[in-house]
Amino acid sequence: AKRDPGTSYRFYDRQLHISAGYQLRLEADLRNALRGSELEVYYQPRIDLATEAVRGVECLLRWNHPQRGLVGPDEFIPVAERSGLIVPIGYWVIEQACKRLRDAHELGFPGLVFAVNLSFRQFHDRKMTETIFRIIFNANVDTSLLELELTESAMMHDPEYAQRCLRELNQLGISFALDDFGTGFSSLSNLQHLPISLVKIDKSFVQDLGHSPDAEHIIRAIISLAHSLQMSVVAEGVETEAQLEFLRQQHCDEVQGYYYARPMPWDELVQFLNSRDRS
Ligand code: C2E
Ligand code: CA
Ligand code: CA
Ligand code: CA
Numbered sequence: 001a002k003r004d005p006g007t008s009y010r011f012y013d014r015q016l017h018i019s020a021g022y023q024l025r026l027e028a029d030l031r032n033a034l035r036g037s038e039l040e041v042y043y044q045p046r047i048d049l050a051t052e053a054v055r056g057v058e059c060l061l062r063w064n065h066p067q068r069g070l071v072g073p074d075e076f077i078p079v080a081e082r083s084g085l086i087v088p089i090g091y092w093v094i095e096q097a098c099k100r101l102r103d104a105h106e107l108g109f110p111g112l113v114f115a116v117n118l119s120f121r122q123f124h125d126r127k128m129t130e131t132i133f134r135i136i137f138n139a140n141v142d143t144s145l146l147e148l149e150l151t152e153s154a155m156m157h158d159p160e161y162a163q164r165c166l167r168e169l170n171q172l173g174i175s176f177a178l179d180d181f182g183t184g185f186s187s188l189s190n191l192q193h194l195p196i197s198l199v200k201i202d203k204s205f206v207q208d209l210g211h212s213p214d215a216e217h218i219i220r221a222i223i224s225l226a227h228s229l230q231m232s233v234v235a236e237g238v239e240t241e242a243q244l245e246f247l248r249q250q251h252c253d254e255v256q257g258y259y260y261a262r263p264m265p266w267d268e269l270v271q272f273l274n275s276r277d278r279s
Contacts, residue, residue, distance in 0.1 A: 027083045029065065030076055034089055038064050041096045042263035045272065046115070046234060046256045049248050054273060056113025056147070058256060059097050060263045061089070081121040090122045091131055097146065098139035100266060105142075109273055115147040115177060120154035123161065129168045136172065143173030149200065150176065152184035152191070163194060170195035177234070182218055192229050199226045203237020206257070209246055216246070223250050 033039050043057040063071040080086040097114040104112045122128055136143055148169070155162040166176055177198040178191065182205055201222055208215035219235070226233045235247050238257030247255055261272060 023079060023082075026076065026079050027085065030063070030080060030083075030085055030089075033063055033065070034085065034092065038066070039089070039092065040064055040265065041093060041100075042265060043100070043269040044256055044263035045261045045269070046113070046254050047260050048254050049244075049252060054109075054112065054276060055254055056115060056145075057269065058115045058149070058263070059093055059100075059117070061093060061117075062263075077119070081119055084121065084124075086119045086121045087125045090116075090119060091135060093117075094132060094135050094146075095139070098136060098141045101141045101145055102139065103266075104273075107270060107273075108277075111145070112273075113145050113147055115149050117179065118148045118150045118154065120151070120157060123154060123157065123165060129165050132169060132174075133172060136174075144175070146173075147175045147177055147198070149179040151179045152181075155194075166195050182222060196231060198232045198234060200256075201233060201235045201252075203257070206235050206237045206243055206247075207239070209243050219247070219252075220250055223252055227251070 040062045042060045042062050044060060045054045046056045046058065047053070048055045061073045061077070063073075063076055065071045077086065080089055093116055097116050101112070101114050104110070104114075125131070136146065155166075170176065175198070176194070176196045177200055178196050179200050180202040181199045183202045199222065201219060205215045205218050205222075209219070223233050232253040234254040234256055235243075235252050236256045238244055238247065238255040238259045240259060243257075244255060244259055264272065
């Protein structure tokens with residue numbers, strides 16, 4: 001943060017704000033947000049590179065704060081994790097995803113995959129698989145269209161319990177994606193005994209394309225290793241034609257990013273799907 005005075009100021013400012021008082025206030029607000037209807041799920045399309053079809057959407061949480069406006073998850077997910085609120089919030093997001101999965105089916109988009117982020121902290125809930133099972137059972141959805149995204153670190157706290165959760169949920173038909181891949185410490189081969197069918201390349205690598213030769217090497221290596229382990233690859237943060245071209249050449253399976261679409265409210269997503277369907 002030393003390079004740019006603007007950046008270091010923002011960083012300092014941010015640290016100041018995260019005082020104990022601010023944290024408690026945010027936590028209380030967040031608790032109300034969950035009870036009220038201030039939380040909203042946005043949907044970002046994931047595009048199949050071979051067919052250009054929308055394969056699925058990632059569910060991304062937003063908070064319509066009465067005073068502060070639209071607050072992004074980077075601002076409140078850490079607070080939700082520290083306070084444990086991410087557990088009920090996480091279930092709420094899965095419920096929303098199931099509801100929209102049914103809506104999508106009725107609107108004529110039956111094969112759309114819904115991906116939901118799972119925090120490491122949700123694994124602290126010993127009733128996680130049971131609760132998720134109840135949610136999907138009540139929603140009566142095709143579980144093969146539900147995908148949970150988790151980072152390597154989510155499984156580090158209690159790897160045995162996490163593995164058991166993944167296996168149980170996988171037996172119900174839910175699939176798993178490894179999020180932000182490349183930023184952690186484990187290697188894909190360490191994870192090959194887990195029911196993970198997809199790897200998401202972190203957007204930092206995609207955005208370094210053209211600026212750092214390392215990014216190219218890393219992306220190539222991830223794609224070839226993932227494919228050799230029968231996993232699909234999604235690149236996130238794709239903003240330019242050049243990034244898209246590189247990923248296409250490397251046989252990346254899917255892309256997600258502003259180049260195609262930003263995360264958007266449900267109604268806009270429906271318009272987006274309809275407009276692509278007709279074209
Ligand atoms: P993530 O899972 O890595 O999600 C991808 C993030 O990249 C999203 O940020 C998305 O808006 C952003 N993104 C997508 N395409 C582009 C692009 O082309 N350029 C750029 N610059 N960014 C792009 P968002 O929505 O702010 O979410 C941030 C993080 O918050 C997510 O990162 C995820 O870790 C977390 N998050 C969001 N929703 C949930 C949730 O329901 N539960 C949990 N546990 N975490 C969530
Ligand atoms: Ca994600
Ligand atoms: Ca990610
Ligand atoms: Ca991320």
